[in-house]
Amino acid sequence: xxxxxxxxxxxxxxxxxxxxxxxxxxxxxxxxxxxxxxxxxxxxxxxxxxxxxxxxxxxxxxxxxxxxxxxxxxxxxxxxxxxxxxxxxxxxxxxxxxxxxxxxxxxxxxxxxxxxxxxxxxxxxxxxxxxxxxxxxxxxxxxxxxxxxxxxxxxxxxxxxxxxxxxxxxxxxxxxxxxxxxxxxxxxxxxxxxxxxxxxxxxxxxxxxxxxxxxxxxxxxxxxxxxxxxxxxxxxxxxxxxxxxxxxxxxxxxxxxxxxxxxxxxxxxxxxxxxxxxxxxxxxxxxxxxxxxxxxxxxxxxxxxxxxxxxxxxxxxxxxxxxxxxxxxxxxxxxxxxxxxxxxxxxxxxxxxxxxxxxxxxxxxxxxxxxxxxxxxxxxxxxxxxxxxxxxxxxxxxxxxxxxx
RNA sequence: GGUGAGGUUCCCGAGCGGUCAAAGGGAACAGACUGUAAAUCUGUCGGCUCAGCCUUCGGAGGUUCGAAUCCUCCCCUCACCA
Numbered sequence: 001x002x003x004x005x006x007x008x009x010x011x012x013x014x015x016x017x018x019x020x021x022x023x024x025x026x027x028x029x030x031x032x033x034x035x036x037x038x039x040x041x042x043x044x045x046x047x048x049x050x051x052x053x054x055x056x057x058x059x060x061x062x063x064x065x066x067x068x069x070x071x072x073x074x075x076x077x078x079x080x081x082x083x084x085x086x087x088x089x090x091x092x093x094x095x096x097x098x099x100x101x102x103x104x105x106x107x108x109x110x111x112x113x114x115x116x117x118x119x120x121x122x123x124x125x126x127x128x129x130x131x132x133x134x135x136x137x138x139x140x141x142x143x144x145x146x147x148x149x150x151x152x153x154x155x156x157x158x159x160x161x162x163x164x165x166x167x168x169x170x171x172x173x174x175x176x177x178x179x180x181x182x183x184x185x186x187x188x189x190x191x192x193x194x195x196x197x198x199x200x201x202x203x204x205x206x207x208x209x210x211x212x213x214x215x216x217x218x219x220x221x222x223x224x225x226x227x228x229x230x231x232x233x234x235x236x237x238x239x240x241x242x243x244x245x246x247x248x249x250x251x252x253x254x255x256x257x258x259x260x261x262x263x264x265x266x267x268x269x270x271x272x273x274x275x276x277x278x279x280x281x282x283x284x285x286x287x288x289x290x291x292x293x294x295x296x297x298x299x300x301x302x303x304x305x306x307x308x309x310x311x312x313x314x315x316x317x318x319x320x321x322x323x324x325x326x327x328x329x330x331x332x333x334x335x336x337x338x339x340x341x342x343x344x345x346x347x348x349x350x351x352x353x354x355x356x357x358x359x360x361x362x363x364x365x366x367x368x369x370x371x372x373x374x375x376x377x378x379x380x381x382x383x384x385x386x387x388x389x390x391x392x393x394x395x396x397x398x399x400x401x402x403x404x405x
Numbered sequence: 406g407g408u409g410a411g412g413u414u415c416c417c418g419a420g421c422g423g424u425c426a427a428a429g430g431g432a433a434c435a436g437a438c439u440g441u442a443a444a445u446c447u448g449u450c451g452g453c454u455c456a457g458c459c460u461u462c463g464g465a466g467g468u469u470c471g472a473a474u475c476c477u478c479c480c481c482u483c484a485c486c487a
Contacts, residue, residue: 250441257442284440318441356434359449363435376455395434397441 002027003061007217009272010265012054014191016215017201022186025213026063033058033186034066034119034178036171036193038074039097043239044104046251047227049301050266052108054188054217059109059116066117066184067105069098072125073170094122104238107301117182124177125170137173140206141199149195168199175200179212191216220266222256228263238301245302246327249310250397252294260289268296317399330392331405337382341366341373344380350392350400360394367393 004026007013016022025031035051037044044052055065071094102111102118109116146152146168152160171193178184187197197214204212220228236251237243255263261279264270270278270292278289291311299307313327330348342357351357358376360366366373368384369391384390390402 254441257440260442286442287440290440290442314441353452355452355455356450358455360435363449365435396436 003058003063006057006061007054010057010275011262012050012057012217012266014216014218015194017198017213018211021211022213022215025185026058026061030062030064031058031186032064032066032182032184033188034068034175034184035188036068036070036073036121036174037101039069039071039094039101039120040074041235042097042100043237043242044101045238046236046248048238049108049297050217050220051188051190052105053266053269055116056108056269058188064115064117064182065109066119066178066182067101067109068174068178069094069101069118069120069122071098071120071122073121073167073174091122094120100239104301107303119178119181121170121174121177125173133173137169137176137203140203141169141172146199151192151195168196171196172199172203175212176204176207179204179208179210185210185212187212187214189214189216191219218266220259220262222259228255228259240302240306244328245298245306246310246313248301249294249298249307249314252297253290253314254397255290255293257286260286260293264289264293264296267300268293269300270296327399327401329401329403331403332380334404336380337404338379340376341368341378341380342376345392345402348400348402350394350402365395 002023004023033055035055037048037051055067059065071091074094098118098120105111105116111118146165147156149168151168152165175184175187175197187200189197194214194216197216201212201214204210222228235243236248238248240248252263252267261275264275264278265272268275278292281289294314295307295311298310302310317327330350332344332348336344336347342351342354342361345351345357346354351360357366361373361376361378364372364374369386385402385404388403392400392402394400
């Protein structure tokens with residue numbers, strides 16, 4: 001089975017510039033392809049996982065991925081997302097972020113022996129000469145045509161700066177550079193990158209007169225249309241210091257029913273037969289599928305040991321067994337014994353404000369071990385702790401382990 | 406550069422001298438129902454030493470017993486014109 005069929009069967013593919021040619025290309029040749037990533041943070045997020053999954057499938061079938069960091073384009077800002085203008089990054093920051101990304105990507109991709117490449121478009125964008133660039137590259141872009149792009153339509157109503165307008169041109173130019181440097185002939189990206197991808201494909205075809213291609217993959221969204229992998233508290237990070245493996249696991253464990261099948265196909269490497277079997281589960285049974293999903297995704301990102309820990313912790317907590325090994329831990333000083341529970345939890349950072357604590361108590365959402373806290377002035381006592389730790393539950397799903405220091 | 410419209414609590418958005426910690430919606434949080442799902446319903450939703458007090462309505466001043474609301478200057482955004 002070719003990668004093309006794999007990608008198609010799993011439901012990754014959204015749009016392609018030339019479906020038949022791409023299929024043939026992927027079946028007959030070892031293709032060098034790339035995907036752009038904004039280096040604006042020092043960790044990738046679950047949103048990137050989709051992309052990494054695609055790249056991984058491709059690499060497993062012998063193709064060579066290039067992860068292109070948008071170190072240059074990051075200074076301009078992509079108008080096709082809803083995000084506002086992005087801030088400038090220093091070279092040091094980008095280098096740091098790149099190193100962090102690479103570590104995380106190694107879970108998905110094999111970078112040894114040049115089997116995968118990391119590039120940074122700052123390497124060519126920053127030294128461009130404006131006049132030369134306009135003449136050589138700018139001449140190939142039709143403004144009329146660019147204005148057709150879906151990405152700009154929305155922004156045209158609200159205002160679009162010339163700076164952002166150029167993003168597409170720079171993106172297109174990236175493809176040309178990668179074609180020249182690495183013989184890269186295919187660009188992949190999230191579907192919101194479609195217009196940028198076309199721009200690159202057309203540019204290379206015009207200048208080099210060589211057939212290059214582009215394709216986009218589906219965005220994994222919740223049923224109300226939001227991108228998956230974002231929590232209300234922010235992104236779901238791959239960096240365990242930002243999002244603990246436990247929380248990461250829980251995110252996938254709690255995926256809505258309607259998205260389980262798709263998530264399994266897109267976010268795990270499980271064989272499709274197994275995906276289909278799990279996806280067929282209904283009602284209460286579907287929880288089995290969610291456990292598998294959560295475990296598999298966590299395993300890919302954090303490794304099997306962490307995934308197992310997260311799974312055990314979740315099992316212990318929700319299975320009712322009480323204390324578990326791996327969950328967020330907080331400490332309080334012994335001097336807080338005898339002080340109101342709310343004060344102690346505030347000091348430990350489990351609740352942000354004391355008002356929040358009072359609210360939780362009012363609403364009956366705060367538990368120490370299996371006892372509900374019923375009064376504001378309830379005190380934290382030494383005998384709340386068993387073996388030096390105390391399980392604090394906030395609401396139904398948020399658990400913290402509190403220890404004395 | 407000119408003209409006009411704006412900047413309100415996480416977001417959108419009312420308020421236009423006291424009854425404003427500030428309508429309404431969204432998000433979020435808690436509770437009920439459940440399957441650690443969705444939907445629905447109820448409640449909460451600036452902080453605190455909590456029947457009271459303190460800090461918020463772009464920034465700095467001013468008028469007033471009293472300002473998010475009026476005046477002055479400044480900063481920023483948007484639209485149209487140049």
